[in-house]
Amino acid sequence: MKKEYDVLIVGAGPGGIFSAYExxxxxxxxxxxxxxCGNPLQSRKCPIDGKKIKSCINCKTCAIMNGFGGAGAFSDxxxxxxxxxxxxxxxxxxxxxxxDLMRYxxxxxxxxxxxxxxxxxxxxxxxxxxxxENDLHLLDAQVRHLxxxxxxxxxxxxxxxxxxxxxxxxxTYVSTVERADGGYLVRTExxxxxxxxCIISVGRSGSKWMERVCxxxxxxxxxNRVDIGVRVELPAAVFSHLTDELYExxxxxxTKQFEDLVRTFCMNPHGVVVNENxxxxxTVNGHSYEDPALHTDNTNFALLVSKHFxxxxxxxxxxxxxxxxxxxxxxxxxxxxxxxxxxRGRRSNAQRIAESYVIPTLSAQPGDLSLVxxxxxLDGIIEMIYALDKIAPGTANDDxxxxxxxxxxxxxxxxxxxxxxxxxxGLYVIGDCSGVTxxxxxxxxxxxxxxxxxxxxx
Ligand SMILES: Cc1cc2nc3c(=O)[nH]c(=O)nc-3n(C[C@H](O)[C@H](O)[C@H](O)COP(=O)(O)OP(=O)(O)OC[C@H]3O[C@@H](n4cnc5c(N)ncnc54)[C@H](O)[C@@H]3O)c2cc1C
Numbered sequence: 001m002k003k004e005y006d007v008l009i010v011g012a013g014p015g016g017i018f019s020a021y022e023x024x025x026x027x028x029x030x031x032x033x034x035x036x037c038g039n040p041l042q043s044r045k046c047p048i049d050g051k052k053i054k055s056c057i058n059c060k061t062c063a064i065m066n067g068f069g070g071a072g073a074f075s076d077x078x079x080x081x082x083x084x085x086x087x088x089x090x091x092x093x094x095x096x097x098x099x100d101l102m103r104y105x106x107x108x109x110x111x112x113x114x115x116x117x118x119x120x121x122x123x124x125x126x127x128x129x130x131x132x133e134n135d136l137h138l139l140d141a142q143v144r145h146l147x148x149x150x151x152x153x154x155x156x157x158x159x160x161x162x163x164x165x166x167x168x169x170x171x172t173y174v175s176t177v178e179r180a181d182g183g184y185l186v187r188t189e190x191x192x193x194x195x196x197x198c199i200i201s202v203g204r205s206g207s208k209w210m211e212r213v214c215x216x217x218x219x220x221x222x223x224n225r226v227d228i229g230v231r232v233e234l235p236a237a238v239f240s241h242l243t244d245e246l247y248e249x250x251x252x253x254x255t256k257q258f259e260d261l262v263r264t265f266c267m268n269p270h271g272v273v274v275n276e277n278x279x280x281x282x283t284v285n286g287h288s289y290e291d292p293a294l295h296t297d298n299t300n301f302a303l304l305v306s307k308h309f310x311x312x313x314x315x316x317x318x319x320x321x322x323x324x325x326x327x328x329x330x331x332x333x334x335x336x337x338x339x340x341x342x343x344r345g346r347r348s349n350a351q352r353i354a355e356s357y358v359i360p361t362l363s364a365q366p367g368d369l370s371l372v373x374x375x376x377x378l379d380g381i382i383e384m385i386y387a388l389d390k391i392a393p394g395t396a397n398d399d400x401x402x403x404x405x406x407x408x409x410x411x412x413x414x415x416x417x418x419x420x421x422x423x424x425x426g427l428y429v430i431g432d433c434s435g436v437t438x439x440x441x442x443x444x445x446x447x448x449x450x451x452x453x454x455x456x457x458x
C-alpha cells in the first residue's frame with residue numbers, strides 16, 4: 001500500500017529541515033514526510049574515540065554526514081550571511097532575496113536556542129586594509145557563530161517542534177524518485193510513498209545518488225568545481241587578532257607563480273581538526289565549540305585551491321577523489337606534516353610531531369604531503385602561507401601543522417529555475433545537492449524559498 005502525502009522531502013539536512021519548518025509554520029495542514037538515511041540527532045555517534053578506534057571504520061551511514069541535521073550537525077555552526085561565498089543562490093533568486101532569507105534563517109536559529117551567540121562582521125575593519133597592503137583580499141560577510149554545542153541545541157529544538165507535524169522516516173534510504181500520476185513516487189527499501197510535490201535535499205553525501213536520479217529523469221546537469229588543499233593548525237594566538245574581531249576571515253590570495261586563487265576556508269578559533277568521510281574517502285575538516293570549557297589552544301582553517309575541469313575530462317570530483325584516495329593509501333587516512341618538514345622536503349614522523357610546539361588535535365598519520373598533493377596546488381598553498389605570515393606572523397613557523405587532504409566536493413549543477421524547480425512541475429532540488437549552495441545558510445535559505453513557492457501554489 002502506497003502512503004500518500006502532500007510534500008515528500010528527501011534528506012533531513014538544513015535544506016530539508018528548513019523547508020519542513022516553513023511549510024509547517026504556514027499551518028495549512030499539509031501532510032509532510034521527511035526521509036533520512038541516517039539516524040535521529042541523539043543517535044548520531046561517530047565510533048572514532050581516538051583510543052580503541054582511531055580511524056574511520058566506514059559505518060553503513062556516516063554519523064558525521066548523515067542523520068537529522070545533515071552534514072552540518074556537528075559542524076562549527078557558522079552561518080555566513082553573504083552572497084560572496086557559500087553558494088550562488090543569489091543567481092537564481094536575486095541578491096536581496098537571498099540575504100533576506102539568510103537573515104530569516106538566522107532569526108529562526110536565534111529563537112530556537114541560538115540567542116546570545118555572537119554575530120561577527122568584516123565591514124570596516126582595519127584588518128581589511130592590512131590584507132590589501134599585503135595583496136590579500138578579505139571577503140565581506142556577517143557570520144553567526146553558533147558553535148557545535150549550540151548548533152546541536154538549535155537542531156534538537158527544531159526537531160521537537162516539527163516531530164508532531166511531520167512524519168520523519170529515519171534510517172530510511174530513498175532508492176528512487178519517479179514521476180507518477182500528478183506527482184511523485186518515492187521508493188525506499190521497503191515502502192512506496194506518493195506526493196504531489198517532492199523536494200530533494202540529499203546534500204553532498206547524496207551526490208552520486210543525485211547524479212543517478214538526474215540521469216533517470218533526464219534532468220540536465222553541468223560539472224562543477226572541486227577544491228583541494230590542506231587544513232592548517234597553529235597556536236590560536238597567531239590568528240587571535242583576526243578571529244577575536246571577525247571569528248572567520250575568508251581571505252583570498254592570487255599566487256605570483258601561477259596566478260591561481262588560494263583561499264582560507266572554515267576557520268575554527270580554539271577548535272579541533274576532525275576526519276570527514278565522504279562515500280568512504282577520509283578527508284579532513286575542523287570545528288570548534290562555543291563553550292570556552294571545550295576550547296583548545298589551537299586555531300585551524302583550510303587553504304584551498306579550486307579546480308574545474310570541462311573538456312575533455314569533466315569529472316572534477318573524480319580528480320579530487322583520486323587525490324584523497326592517494327592520501328588514504330599512503331597514510332591510511334589523513335596525513336599530518338609540519339610546515340618546516342614540508343619546506344625542507346622531508347616527511348614528518350612521529351618523533352618530529354611529538355617534539356613540535358603545536359600539539360595536534362587530530363591523531364593523523366605523520367607523512368609527506370608533497371607525495372599526495374599536485375605540485376601546482378602545493379606551491380600555491382606554500383606561497384599563501386608566507387603571504388598570511390605577513391598579516392599573522394607565525395603562520396609560516398616550522399611547527400605549523402598541515403593536514404591533508406582537505407577536499408571540498410561540489411555536486412554537479414542541476415538545471416533548475418528561479419523557484420529551484422526542475423523541468424518537472426513540483427520537483428525541486430535544493431541545498432548542496434543542487435550544486436547551487438555549499439553552506440548552512442544558503443542551503444537553509446533554499447529550503448525556505450521552495451517552501452514559500454509551494455505554499456503560494458496551494
Ligand atoms: C564537518 C563539517 C563542517 C561544516 N561546517 C560548516 C560551517 O561551519 N558553516 C557552513 O556554512 N557550512 C559548513 N559545512 C557545510 C554544511 O554542513 C553543508 O553545506 C550543509 O549541511 C548542506 O545542507 P543540505 O541540506 O544541502 O545537505 P546535508 O546537510 O548534507 O543533508 C543531506 C541529508 O540527506 C541525507 N540523504 C542523502 N541521500 C539520501 C537518500 N538517498 N535517502 C535518504 N536520505 C539521504 C543525508 O543523510 C543527509 O543527512 C560543514 C560540513 C561538514 C561536513
